[in-house]
Amino acid sequence: MTSLTVTSPATVAGSTAAAPPVFSGRIITGLVGVLLAVLVAGLNETVIKVALADIRGGLGIGYDEGTWLVAGYAATSVAAAAFAPWCAVTFSLRRFTLAAIAVFVLLGVLCPFAPSFESLLVLRIVQGLAAGALPPMLMTVALRFLPPGVKLYGLAGYALTATFGPGIGTPLAGLWTEHVGWQWTFWQIIVPALIAMLAVGYGIPQDPVRLERLKAFNWRGLLLGFPAICMLVVGILQGNRLDWFESGLICFLLAGGLVLMVLFMVNEWSQEVPFFNLQMLGIRNLSFALITLAGVLVVLLAVILIPSSYLAQVQGYRPWQTAPVMLLMAGPQLIALPLVAALCNLRWVDCRWVLGIGLSMLALSCIGGSQITSVWIRDDFYVLQLLQIFGQPMAVLPLLMLATGSIHPTQGPFASAWFNTVKGLAAVIATGVLETLTTARQHLHSTMLVDRLGNSPLADSDSAGLAHRIHMQALVLTSSDLYLCMAGIALALILLIFWLPTRMYPPRAPT
Missing domain, CATH: 4.10.860 (DNA Excision Repair, Uvrb; Chain A)
Structure with a gap:
């Protein structure tokens, strides 16, 4: 049998395995601090994307310049996740995490005061570097400091970054832009980041600094x-x-x-x-988890972007008006994830079946969304979002269990680098794929609708109004196509479960 509890070798990647500190309230405080910092970093990226139009208006920059703000931040954020685990081992986990949070919050304070677009772009690029260094620290802390019996609950905290964080971004963006001011889309990080620094400084044990590793730096x-x-x-x-x-x-x-x-x-x-560590890809469960994680993240991003885009473009909703739809899906994750962790922690429960059920719920939600029409309003999405409440954590947490349970504890930094880099790249690829599919399907449906209209007398009666109706209908049909595409991805991932992963048992059954 396979278990999350694995006897580790004395050394991995040239580092000696040290005995973990005694599990206590301080460790929990430190873990919560890192989790808070990671959630804030993710929210910073999501909120800026959603509120970009208001930010551009406040700073007086164009659409093209705004896209570079998003791309520059995302690029360094994804790249930092690949190299941060090595830095944490070298400069110590606690000091590196505190430094990353400090840089992140300082640059967030300065962004609204940037004197030019170029200076703002530089600030966002460097801030992305600091933000990207934080997610690997969360997985490292969970794998290293938590005892076997509660390790899955720590991984559930990491899963929040993929389920809770993206969904709460739209409501926050609406709150700041509608009721406070666009500057707070940057400043919202200040208070939670400072709290995170205090928690990390108090709770995470201080490792020795290992500057001798710089001599063998890659x-x-x-x-x-x-x-x-x-x-x-x-x-x-x-x-x-x-x-x-x-x-x-x-x-x-x-x-x-x-x-x-x-x-x-x-x-x-x-x-x-x-x-x-490329050799780690030979671990069957880890490779499966990375492949499936990429597909799941594409679906999770889509089920947030599709209703948000539809409500904004077809029904004219502002982010604050879309907030209830997102909150219905994101808020319950705080309860659903611990419940799913408790389920996976039962020895008689096969996490592969949990994963399959979660993907099935995502597929069913997307199939339901494909029935969208031009009369749908916010309330029509609530049933779909209810399926997401348990579908999302059931699709993410078993992947973390399959991946981390197949490795030695001292391979945690390597697993963290793999997971977070794949997570970041998958989100980027999902964005690119969804944008391209949206553009292609809109063009296709617009052309087909115009061709079907032909020489109808309606074409001469109200050409401007007719063009608007055609555009709106093309948007609706595109949303339906995207939902069907996401359902296909979820169903394809279910098929992988039958021949790729092996059974993974929890660290121990709850008593």
Whole structure:
């Protein structure tokens, strides 16, 4: 049988395994502090995206410039997740986490005061670097400090970053832009980040600083991997706006990023202390978890973006008016995730079945969403969101259990790098795919509707109103297509469960 409790070797990646500190309230405080910092970092990115129109109006910048603010932040955020675990081991987990939070909150304070677009872009790029360094710390703390009996609950906290965080972003964006001021989309991080620093400083044990690791620093890997990830992320996020391969810039970014990524992987395979342990991909459950996680995150992002976009474009909703739909899905995650963790912690429960049921609920929700019409309002999405309440945690938490239960504890930093980099890239790819599908299907449906209309007398009676109706109907049909596509992805992931993962038992059955 397989269990989350694994006897670890004495050394992994050149580091000696130390006995974990005694589990106590201080450890819980530290874990909550890291979780709060990670949630705030995720909310910062989501809220800025949702409120970007108001921010652009407040700062007097154009649409194109606004897209670079999003792309620059995302690029360094994803890239930082790949290299942060190595830095945490070298400079100590506690000090590195505190430094990342401090930089993150300081730059957030300064962003609204940026004197120019260029300076704001630099601030957001560096802030993304600090924000991206935080999620790997959460998984590292959960794997390293929590005893077997509560480890799944710690992983449930990590799962909140994929279920609760993205859903709460729209309500917060609406709150700040409608009732306070666009500046607070940047400043909302101040108080929770300071609380997180206090909790981390109090609760996370201080490791010795290991500066001797700098002598064996993988400089080649950093110089290849960091720009590779940044180029791919920017290329994907800007691709739809610049018409993909019709743009020389996009061709350069994607082709150059892929070449550098291949060279990076070749370098990592031969490194004694790599950033990514490629040999770990031979672990069946870990590989399955990474593949499935990417697909699940595409679906989770879609079920947030599709109703938000539909309500905004077809019904004219502002973010604050869309908030109840998002809150109905996000708020209950605070209860659903611990319940799913308790379920997976039962020895007789096979987490693969939990995963299959969760994916089925996501697929059913998307199939229901594909019946959308132009008369749907906010209330019509509530039933779909109810399916998401348990569907999302049941689709995410078993993946964390399958992945982390198959590795040695001292391989935690490597697993963290893999998981968080895949998570970040999957979110970026999902955004690019959804934007491209949306554009393509809108064009297709608009063309088909115009062709069917033909030479109807309606075309001459009210051409402006008719064009608007055609555009609205194309948006509705596109939303239906996207829902069906997401349902297909969820069903395809269910099929993988039957032949890829092996049974994983919890650390211990609750008594």
